[in-house]
Amino acid sequence: MSCCGSYRGDPHANHVIFSFLVCRSASKECREQSERMKWAVVMSEFAPICIYLVISPLVSLIPLGLPFPFASNSSTYPDKLSAHECGSDPSGDARSRFDIRFYPVSILFIIPDLEVTFSFPWAVPLNKIDLFGSWSMMAFLLILTIGSLYEWKRGASDRE
Numbered sequence: 769m770s771c772c773g774s775y776r777g778d779p780h781a782n783h784v785i786f787s788f789l790v791c792r793s794a795s796k797e798c799r800e801q802s803e804r805m806k807w808a809v810v811m812s813e814f815a816p817i818c819i820y821l822v823i824s825p826l827v828s829l830i831p832l833g834l835p836f837p838f839a840s841n842s843s844t845y846p847d848k849l850s851a852h853e854c855g856s857d858p859s860g861d862a863r864s865r866f867d868i869r870f871y872p873v874s875i876l877f878i879i880p881d882l883e884v885t886f887s888f889p890w891a892v893p894l895n896k897i898d899l900f901g902s903w904s905m906m907a908f909l910l911i912l913t914i915g916s917l918y919e920w921k922r923g924a925s926d927r928e
Contacts, residue, residue, distance in 0.1 A: 872924050883912055 890897070890905045 876919060876924060879912055879916055883909070 886908060887905075890901065
């Protein structure tokens, strides 16, 4: 039995703290052993984080660098280096104004985004939601449905 009782080598933090408190008034050797045990527990808890910090950059950088040894350095295909839009040469100024008809279409795409954004936090704790939570979500979905039907009836998504 060591100077700190039967807790020598036990990896659990509660025992380490207990042995540290028991050994506080004991000899210097016992206090040093308790300190080593405490640091061993701390290091064993941070080891997975350190391993993750080393492996994750490797996992992300290896696929980025893997094609370079196999890539060709010669530009045998000059068309690959030319600028193009949808297979044809670009025409006109890139800073021209958008047609106003694109804005309602872009706003219409926000409705499903809002629906999904508010549905996920509602659906995750679904077994803990009371009747008020269920009815408030149904009211939200009803408002979005009415808005979508109104926009559809007015022809906001129709092309002119």
